[in-house]
Amino acid sequence: MTYTIKDISKMFGVSIYTIRFYDKEGLLPFVLRNKAGNRVFTESDVSLFGTICCLKIEKYTSPDAMQIINEERKKFMRKNVKIIYYN
Template structure:
């Protein structure tokens, strides 16, 4: 099946302008055009676009995505480089997830802190609270206020 820019964009949930930008930046060397120069996206192209979107959402810069796409276009001779790029990005995502989990843990503590403060009518309830009165997962935040 052949898709227009708008149809392809809807398929991967991005703006059509995003696909035009990707094309301008050289991320779509596989893309065919009609005799009139209109971009023609095929089902296989959607897989490429999903990969590009995935890499972008993980924080990979456009220039690095371009290198990855270029290596893909070169074929099997660049498998090692492609694997290294994907492994490095995977590690980056793991670090991001660990950081996000840490932030979520802190926010969970703050929710508990303010819920118990609200119930007591004051934040000073925590001043005399014993460690055993605090859920174990929040012990590392015991000296955190505000």
């Protein structure tokens, strides 16, 4: 399933401008765009956005949030590479 920026805005109670800002800050690097150039959010993007919202509630800055997210991605990749390699 995919979602529009309006869907995400309603889901998390944030403005469309906030979502665009987070995207421009690099916090949503994998959000795709459709032929019209509109952002198209996947389930994975929704999950990531939820994490970003939690970090923002806890007063993390965008660079700090990005660092935390990148560290979690690295851990995930290391774990999955081991699973793939050893299976």
